[in-house]
Amino acid sequence: MKLKRCISAALSAVIIAGAFPSVDIFTGSAGGTQASEFTIATSAGITYHKYSDHVELSNAAVSGDISVPSQIAGIPVTIIGDNAFAGREVTSVSLPESVAEIGKYAFKDCRKLEKIVINNKNCTVFDSGDTICNSAGSGSTAAVYSGKIVGYDNSPAAVYAAGYKYRFESLSASSAVTTSTASKTTTTTTTSKTTSSTSKPTTTTSKTTTTTSTTTTSTTTTTTRTAVQGKPVFKLSHTEVCKSMAPNRKEQLTITVEGAENLYSETVLYVYFDSRLKIGEATAGQAISQLTWGQALGDTKDFIVLTTGGAADTGKDGLMWTVDVTLPADCKVGDIFTYEIGKSKYGKIQPLFTNFANDDKGKAMTKYAFSEGLDKGEIKIIEDPPYEMGDINNDKLVDSVDASMLLKEYATVSIGKTSTFKDARQAIAADVNNDGKADAVDASAILAFYAFNSSSDKKADFAEFMKTRNKAQ
Known part of the structure; x- marks a missing residue:
């Protein structure tokens, strides 16, 4: 038998x-x-929480054009978590049809974001102007988003865009953006x-x-x-x-x-x-x-x-x-x-x-x-990859946090104490003027770059900023 x-x-x-x-x-x-249990999977800088029946994208340490996969190990990606892309230098993001929810502040302060494509006509968006924006609101100042939201007419995405006066572009069924259908973990x-x-x-x-x-x-x-x-x-x-x-x-x-x-x-x-x-x-x-x-x-x-x-x-x-x-x-x-x-x-x-x-x-x-x-x-x-110039904490931003870390390091080393840097790559990233030292001069350059980017609509690349700065001196 x-x-x-x-x-x-x-x-x-x-x-x-x-x-x-x-x-x-x-x-x-x-x-x-059980629904409350999840495993953590990473892929190309993106961290996912993998449950038994769905996957949540929880953090995205990425930049540039991003296409979110519809599945991780055969399980559908259904949620973009709170603050998942916040502060990242993504330029465009395409969400697959499997994504049914965009969490609170998911794309907050994405200063380079020009387009987000939402392929699920029923996908909900957390009701705040800060959820999708280039710069967050403060007090009576509303959030700012100069890019566009691409989605279906009469969808929650369309309602969201209209509510915050964001530019909306209709996505017909025939022009739906194709997204990746499979992605490996840690992988x-x-x-x-x-x-x-x-x-x-x-x-x-x-x-x-x-x-x-x-x-x-x-x-x-x-x-x-x-x-x-x-x-x-x-x-x-x-x-x-x-x-x-x-x-x-x-x-x-x-x-x-x-x-x-x-x-x-x-x-x-x-x-x-x-x-x-x-x-x-x-x-x-x-x-x-x-x-x-x-x-x-x-x-x-x-x-x-x-x-x-x-x-x-x-x-x-x-x-x-x-x-x-x-x-x-x-x-x-x-x-x-x-x-x-x-x-x-x-x-x-x-x-x-x-x-x-x-x-x-x-x-x-x-x-x-x-x-x-x-x-x-x-x-x-x-071998570990190098940090980007000026990005001492390796968070993909060159800002006042990096300058503060550098000034602390300079003050500590100047009085003969042990370096505060935990990784040799930090010292290399901190020496932005390539004089063999990580000191107040480098911190000043980082702060100048941060001030320039904070006051300019056109965001500069740090390496290009330093080239221009060095030529002017």
């Missing part, structure tokens, strides 16, 4: 528990997390998929594009491989983490599969990690959201067993698992922490990737997946 061949996640967990005397076992299905991964249907086996090609910048503390990519349906291949993420952020840092590693759309239900994966990593909990991705799943930490604490099961072959291509790991405290530049899918250490229960019937097609998938379809992922520790 087919039922006898079905290895459900719960049954797998019981078998695993019997094979390994010291394991921690968790079983469940998607949506089991910056955008996946596009094309499928060709012919009399030959269907071929699925996944292409991964990685975005990096000097503000990113970790960047994750996945390999690009071509998969034929019925011949599953695994893809494991490759992550780079800056040295200063690495000690005891929590990262999320991903396991995706291609070439198995609606072809599998029963899986047993043994995932082995560098022994220096501390393995945390695994989270099921959208590819196995319609299956029952389970996980067990191995007795040697350097591997985890991940299982799925179901009464139908509803497993998809895409993200199967996200695994939390913690880096050690003594990370060094050049350190590489690997992880990979492999065979059972014990021989009793072998890896499995098959259909409910576990017939010849299912057995062929298992054989291919664990021979030709294996992959190896890694976390690599890299």
Whole structure:
């Protein structure tokens, strides 16, 4: 009977528990997390709070043109949190149709913001002129926004724009802006998929594009491989983490599969990690959201067993698992922490990737997946990127706060005390006139720039400001 061949996640967990005397076992299905619980994911400078059924964008340390993804690990991004983009030098922001709420002061004091596109005709906007503005209101002075809000007629966005006399541009259904549909955590991964249907086996090609910048503390990519349906291949993420952020840092590693759309239900994966990593909990991705799943930490604490099961072959291509790991405290530049899918250490229960019937097609998938379809992922520790000139606290602004920090540093060092700077890059960023010293002269230049930008409609770049200033002297 087919039922006898079905290895459900719960049954797998019981078998695993019997094979390994010291394991921690968790079983469940998607949506089991309480609404009040969330995990934190980062991607290209943006921090997300990931709940069981939705994702909130909580903080965006970004600049320039931004397109918010509609999903993180298969979960829709529905909320732009309070103060999420406040004070950032974004020029345009496109929000996907999944976003249904813009929180209080979400785009406050975004001095370079020229356009925000709201693709959800029912998206609500917190009722304050400061929620979207180039400069916030104060007392009887109203908030100022010279850019435009693009959205649907008669939508909450249109009502909001009219209420605060902001420029509004109608967005018809035919001209809706396309936004990214997938993004990886701690990770910056955008996946596009094309499928060709012919009399030959269907071929699925996944292409991964990685975005990096000097503000990113970790960047994750996945390999690009071509998969034929019925011949599953695994893809494991490759992550780079800056040295200063690495000690005891929590990262999320991903396991995706291609070439198995609606072809599998029963899986047993043994995932082995560098022994220096501390393995945390695994989270099921959208590819196995319609299956029952389970996980067990191995007795040697350097591997985890991940299982799925179901009464139908509803497993998809895409993200199967996200695994939390913690880096050690003594990370060094050049350190590489690997992880990979492999065979059972014990021989009793072998890896499995098959259909409910576990017939010849299912057995062929298992054989291919664990021979030709294996992959190896890694976390690599890299040098820290430099701070921008004048931005001593690395908040992407050059202002009076930086000048204050510099004056404090100058006063402290002048009397022979230890530097107040905690990072060597701060001293480099503070020496804005390149004379080898971080002193009151540099602080004066920063304050002059801050005063210039505060009184000018046209905001200057600090490096260009210093070039002009040096020529004039």
